[in-house]
Structures are given as structure tokens and as C-alpha cells.
Amino acid sequence: MPEPETTEAAPPSSGAAIELEGLTKRYPGSGRPAVDNVTMEIGAGETVVLVGPSGCGKSTTLKMINRLIEPTGGRIRIGGEDVTDMDPVKLRRTIGYAIQASGLFPHMTVAQNIALVPKMLRWPSGRVRDRVEEMLDLVGLDPGEFRDRYPRQLSGGQQQRVGVARALAADPPVLLMDEPFGAVDPITRDHLQDELIRLQRELHKTIVFVTHDFDEAIKIGDRIAVLREQSHIAQFDTPEAILTNPADDFVSGFVGAGAALKRLNLTRVGDVTITDYPTVGVDDPLEEISARLRSAGTDEVLVLDKRGRPYKWLRRGDIVRAQGSLARAGVLVHDTVTRDATLRDALEAVLTDNTGRVAVTGRRGAYEGVVDVETLMNSVHELLEADRLEARESQAGLEEQRSAQTHAEQEGADPSGDRGEAQA
Amino acid sequence: MNFWEYLESRHQQLLVDAYQHASVVFQCMVVATALGVLIGIVTYRSEWAGSLATTVTATLLTVPALAMIGLLIPIVGLGVPPTVIALTLYGLLPIVRNAIVGLRGVDPSLVDAATGIGMSRLSRLVRVELPLAWPPILTGIRVSTQMLMGIAAIAAFASGPGLGNLIFRGIASLGSKNALNQVLAGTLGIVVLALLFDAAYVLIGRLTISRGIRA
Numbered sequence: 025m026p027e028p029e030t031t032e033a034a035p036p037s038s039g040a041a042i043e044l045e046g047l048t049k050r051y052p053g054s055g056r057p058a059v060d061n062v063t064m065e066i067g068a069g070e071t072v073v074l075v076g077p078s079g080c081g082k083s084t085t086l087k088m089i090n091r092l093i094e095p096t097g098g099r100i101r102i103g104g105e106d107v108t109d110m111d112p113v114k115l116r117r118t119i120g121y122a123i124q125a126s127g128l129f130p131h132m133t134v135a136q137n138i139a140l141v142p143k144m145l146r147w148p149s150g151r152v153r154d155r156v157e158e159m160l161d162l163v164g165l166d167p168g169e170f171r172d173r174y175p176r177q178l179s180g181g182q183q184q185r186v187g188v189a190r191a192l193a194a195d196p197p198v199l200l201m202d203e204p205f206g207a208v209d210p211i212t213r214d215h216l217q218d219e220l221i222r223l224q225r226e227l228h229k230t231i232v233f234v235t236h237d238f239d240e241a242i243k244i245g246d247r248i249a250v251l252r253e254q255s256h257i258a259q260f261d262t263p264e265a266i267l268t269n270p271a272d273d274f275v276s277g278f279v280g281a282g283a284a285l286k287r288l289n290l291t292r293v294g295d296v297t298i299t300d301y302p303t304v305g306v307d308d309p310l311e312e313i314s315a316r317l318r319s320a321g322t323d324e325v326l327v328l329d330k331r332g333r334p335y336k337w338l339r340r341g342d343i344v345r346a347q348g349s350l351a352r353a354g355v356l357v358h359d360t361v362t363r364d365a366t367l368r369d370a371l372e373a374v375l376t377d378n379t380g381r382v383a384v385t386g387r388r389g390a391y392e393g394v395v396d397v398e399t400l401m402n403s404v405h406e407l408l409e410a411d412r413l414e415a416r417e418s419q420a421g422l423e424e425q426r427s428a429q430t431h432a433e434q435e436g437a438d439p440s441g442d443r444g445e446a447q448a
Numbered sequence: 449m450n451f452w453e454y455l456e457s458r459h460q461q462l463l464v465d466a467y468q469h470a471s472v473v474f475q476c477m478v479v480a481t482a483l484g485v486l487i488g489i490v491t492y493r494s495e496w497a498g499s500l501a502t503t504v505t506a507t508l509l510t511v512p513a514l515a516m517i518g519l520l521i522p523i524v525g526l527g528v529p530p531t532v533i534a535l536t537l538y539g540l541l542p543i544v545r546n547a548i549v550g551l552r553g554v555d556p557s558l559v560d561a562a563t564g565i566g567m568s569r570l571s572r573l574v575r576v577e578l579p580l581a582w583p584p585i586l587t588g589i590r591v592s593t594q595m596l597m598g599i600a601a602i603a604a605f606a607s608g609p610g611l612g613n614l615i616f617r618g619i620a621s622l623g624s625k626n627a628l629n630q631v632l633a634g635t636l637g638i639v640v641l642a643l644l645f646d647a648a649y650v651l652i653g654r655l656t657i658s659r660g661i662r663a
Binding site: 174 | 562564565576
């Protein structure tokens, strides 16, 4: 079968904008609509999280985008094209869909699951095979090991990764995720979230993500839509703005206590100053270590193992007590963070390790520097200060815009031209 | 003449009967499976239609085999036709019921996922729902086959094919020297056939049920 070669070398398609206009779902026999008149613009390549209490219609709203649930009113546009009336089966093949508990088909292997959508789109088989390998690599699973496994032979986290790989296999511009990490344990969920953030940095898809976990929302979303019942939008804004300037009591109730702490989730270790710290190798002779301690002017040095990974903290006193051997001296390093970790993770690590600082590691766990408690405190202060300033400015900006709009309307001009800017 | 001598002298005839018995059961099972799964597919989505299908096939099963064949003779005549019709009808219940239960038992989130990634109604059925419902359906087919093995013996009443002829002849001539041998040979033949079929189903199960969902 002759197949156009163009797609082979095509760069991965990045996101397409989604516009929901007056989207409504009314079930027959119930008085109130389940989703009432949702209007929302989601920019190309943006990650938007719909968050709200259970039963608020967030999942229904999501499922209307790929028309698993047919809207009873309103329009859906993806990449500028009105898809409200197009063949839903064709539409869904161009939209990635990942759900809770992975939704993998248990009777198909990992490779068969991932290959489903490309095969439906009639990709040539060689290309499908390559794509499966590529997708497994992308989500961090070794193709040789996992390709021929069945879902039940995978852990929950691995299943979820394969679920994401399947959703992305045909390179859709839009990815819908319906509480995808809801059924895995907290530690795995954390990893999967980090993974998704990394993926998104590479792929720039337009992601609509549904969750009821506000912390997950702040971690993942570029913008968050806090929904109340019937999918009414209580606030649609950046995580920073929602944390520092919740629109009303409903939103602040949903944000919950400790907004300042949650703010820590929004900043990565890589964004703050990572300082250098005196280090020694684990095989260095004792005299050299002592000399290093004296010259460093600190109370401690960080001992690195043979592969340059943080191994233990060594104090002055430890060396005196060590009596020639370092084997038992010092405190083992419990926890390290990467540059991608959030400040909250870093704070957690600082608090559990009683050294007052945490080592930052790079590739293969190699030492890169440390973050200490003062750095953390200072950056949080700066962040909160900056947020407040920004919130005030955007408030003022909005007001200005509104008055400009009213003015324009009075003049009889079309006010919609400015809306994209107001959203951005 | 003892039983073994009897078997030896009549093995030609016995093999023909056994082959015909197996053949009629097999063919009826193919038809019953196709029909049963089809009925299951058509009815499983509706509570009402599903229970109607199950009830009707269950009622059919309660008609005594002899009566069923007796009633069919005036309509379709003697021989193969009444046998095939009766056996197919009897074979339906386990298949229909298990098909409905199996299809309804497919995890709704998987159906949702299948639709969500862009499968059409038909490919969802063929590639997701039926493969997942296949183990219970196969169990239904197995149960049906065992049942039909026994019921097929009664086909001899309508001059149908199979090992039933031996049993009927034996019963009709009780007291004569080969009567018991005939009944015994017919019965044992059916048991052996049933076991062979069952072994075949185990093999079919191994070959057709995905390793990912095999118990």
C-alpha cells in the first residue's frame, strides 16, 4: 500500500487550542443541567487542570471535549475547527485519552495496547512498531522488557505510564486526562506527576486534566479552573494567582489551609540558588579530610561515594572520634533532591535530615550542590511578595480592560478581539 | 459373547455411529454457538431483552427431549432435521446466558476507554468486549456440549444418527444375548466422546484465551 512518507520525518505535533463555548449537558428527566454553559479558552500547548468537588461536572465537561458525552448545547472548537458535529469516532482518534486505573485492555500486551490508535489510523506496520518503542522509551519503560508483557504483569505506576503512552501514541495535539493518577499510591503518583511535567516540557501538547486533588492541580497546571457545581467556573487562573488571590470563599475553601506552604510546590529547586559546599571523596585520606574541614570554615563536609553521589555528612567531632577509620563516622545522607524537585520536597528533606541543608543531585545521582534552610525561607518570602504584587497588578489590569471594553462597546466596536490577551 | 468380543466384532458399525454422534453434536454446537453469541450480543445491553432471551432459552430446555423430538417429527419429518433442530435449541441456553453475563461483566471503564480512543461500536465489540467475555462464553459452550452428548442419544427415536441407535436397539430387545452389550457400548461411547470433546475445549481455551486474562 503506498503510504505518504511525509509523516515519518514530521516533528511531533504540538498542541492545538481548545475553545468551549456555552457548553451544556442536560440529562433528560433532570431539572438542572449537569454542566451549565461552560465557556473556556485553552491555549495551544497549555496544561489546564479542572478541579472541583466530586459531582461538580468536571469529568462530564472533559468527556464532552471528545464527545464521549454528547453536549446538549454549545460549541467545541479544537485548533479553530468546529468539532461539535464531526464524526465522533474520527474525532477521538485525534485526541489522546487517559483515564483512572490506566484503562489498558488486559487481553492485549503492552505493545498491542499502545499500537491501537496508530493501527486504527492505518499507519504502516513498521512505523507502528517503531512508534511503540519510542513511546515506551518516552515514558521510561524499557521496550525490550515491557513490550510483550500483559497489563497484569505491571505495577500500578507502570500501567499508568503505558496508559499515557497509549494516549500519546498517535501524536495527538490534545490530551485529555481523567483523574489518571487517582488509583496509585502517593509516592508513585508523585513520580508520575513529575514524569508528566517532564513529558509536557518536551511535547507541548494541550492537556486538559481532571482531578479533585488541589495539590495535584497546582503541581501540574499552567492554569487551573476551580469548578463548583454544574461546572460553573469559580476561578480560572494560574496556580500562583489562585493561591495568593482566591476569587471567593468557595475557592479559598478549596485551596485549603496552608496556601503559603502550597506555594512551595510551584517553584523548583533549580529556580533558587544552589550553593556549593565542601566535599571530600570517601577514599580520601583522613588528613586530607581534616585539612579540607579546616580550610572550608564550616562545621561539616559532605562525603561523596566513588561515583560522586552524596554519601554522608561528616562533622569535626566525628573525625576526632573516628580514630583512623571513617567507616562508622558521620551521618548517612537520607534524602537528596533533583533540580526538578519542588521547594516543598526540598523543605521536607531539610527538615528530616537534621543538617539544615539538602544535597542537590544531577544525572545518576551525582552531587551538584546544596540548598539550605535560609535559601528556602528567603525564596519563599520573595515569591509571596512577588505574587502579591502581580495579583494587585493583574487586578488593576483587569479593571482597566473592563473599562476599556465598556468604552469600546459603547463605541459599537467588537470587544472580543482583546479577550485572548486578557486570558493569557 | 462377552462385551470385548462384541466390541471387536462390531467395531466398524460402532465407529460409524460414534463418528455420526460426534459429528451431529459438533455441527449443532457450531450453529448453537453462532446463534447464542449473536442473541447475547443483540440483547445484553438491555435489561429487558437480556432476561427475555435467557427465559425463552431456559423454557426450551425444560421441554423433555423425547417430547421435543416427537413434536418436531410431524413438522420436519424423520431423521436428521428434527435431531439438529432439537439439539441446537437445547444447546442455546448455557451459551446465551454466559454470553450475556460475560458481555455485561466487561469493566465499564474499559468500554469507556475503548470508545475514548476512537474505536467504532463494531471494533469495540470485536476487539475488546468479545475477547474479554470469551472465557465465560467458552465455559457455556463446554456445558452445552456435555449436555448435547447425552441428549443426542434420544435422536435415535426419530431415526436420527448416532450412538443412541445402539441404546434404543438394546432396550427394545432386552433379554436377547447382545442387548446389554449394545446399551453398554452406546453409553460408554457417549462418555468417551464427551471426555474427548472436553479435552478439546481445554486445548481451545489455551489457544484462544489471551494469556493476559487466563486464570
